[in-house]
Amino acid sequence: MIGEYIGGAVVILLVILILAVLASCIKIVPQAQALIVERLGAYIGTWSVGLHFKLPIVDRVARRVNLKEQVIDFKPQPVITKDNVTMQIDTVVFFQITDPKLYAYGVENPLMAIENLTATTLRNIIGDLELDDTLTSRELINTKMRTLLDVATDPWGIKVNRVELKNIIPPAAIQDSMEKQMKAERERREKILQAEGEKKSTVLVAEGHKESAILEAEAEKQAAILRAEAKKEAMIREAEGEAQAIIKVQQANAEGIRLIREAGADDAVIQLKSLEAFAKAADGQATKIIIPSDIQGLAGAVRSVVEVAKE
Numbered sequence: 001m002i003g004e005y006i007g008g009a010v011v012i013l014l015v016i017l018i019l020a021v022l023a024s025c026i027k028i029v030p031q032a033q034a035l036i037v038e039r040l041g042a043y044i045g046t047w048s049v050g051l052h053f054k055l056p057i058v059d060r061v062a063r064r065v066n067l068k069e070q071v072i073d074f075k076p077q078p079v080i081t082k083d084n085v086t087m088q089i090d091t092v093v094f095f096q097i098t099d100p101k102l103y104a105y106g107v108e109n110p111l112m113a114i115e116n117l118t119a120t121t122l123r124n125i126i127g128d129l130e131l132d133d134t135l136t137s138r139e140l141i142n143t144k145m146r147t148l149l150d151v152a153t154d155p156w157g158i159k160v161n162r163v164e165l166k167n168i169i170p171p172a173a174i175q176d177s178m179e180k181q182m183k184a185e186r187e188r189r190e191k192i193l194q195a196e197g198e199k200k201s202t203v204l205v206a207e208g209h210k211e212s213a214i215l216e217a218e219a220e221k222q223a224a225i226l227r228a229e230a231k232k233e234a235m236i237r238e239a240e241g242e243a244q245a246i247i248k249v250q251q252a253n254a255e256g257i258r259l260i261r262e263a264g265a266d267d268a269v270i271q272l273k274s275l276e277a278f279a280k281a282a283d284g285q286a287t288k289i290i291i292p293s294d295i296q297g298l299a300g301a302v303r304s305v306v307e308v309a310k311e
Helices: 002-024 100-105 110-127 131-136 138-156 172-262 267-281 295-310
Strands: 026-029 033-039 042-047 050-053 059-066 070-073 077-080 086-097 158-169
Touching (some): 002 026, 026 033, 042 100, 059 100, 077 110, 086 110, 100 138, 131 138, 138 158
Antiparallel strands (some): 033 042, 070 086, 077 086
């Protein structure tokens, strides 16, 4: 009875052990990963995405490799420029594993190898540049480092996609000097902008005064023209009025003489009325009246006027 119980337990254990061994032989590789498989210590292949089976005991998964792009942020490294200025620079490296076999067997510690290679490459590049070039040539340094690191890590199955200089930290004295220089440059630009603003303001004010003076002169000119035209018009109208008045007076005097003539007045009366007509015609006017010595001729002239009036 006991023997049967023990035998049943052993069978169950064997079944469980067999199932466990079979389960361990089944491997599912997820996306963006690869498995390095060895048989008795020797590389036999790289498993990509999907379902895979291995032999129990003799086959084993030596390494699981991540095929995604990875980022490493290295600590600041002390570097010396060409003009003997020591500064701290930290870098960020973006890389991706392209060959899992070379990555697994190419170098013992790939991440440490990349860090050391980045530090030495950075020192070599910065050593050929002066401080000012280092501060202004960040993109050039990034490109050189990416190219050199990509070539150096290719035997390890690693591709360097991008390298970025995260921070460039010069010594404190250099930082103070740079801050003072930047402050002086900002003050200089501020003064230039202020001077340009004042210049533009002065020019605008002068142009405003100029335009105002021109407009005032034009207005005064137009006003003077209008005043002259008004005065001219007034003088013309006044002269016309005076001429009309003289004509009316002359006509009235001529009519009076004609009526006297028709009434039968003698030549003496006509001559007297003629003189009065000449006096009234010249009243208030700057006109010289020349009286003929021959009063008889004057009477003849008056008769002529009377005749004209009759007509």
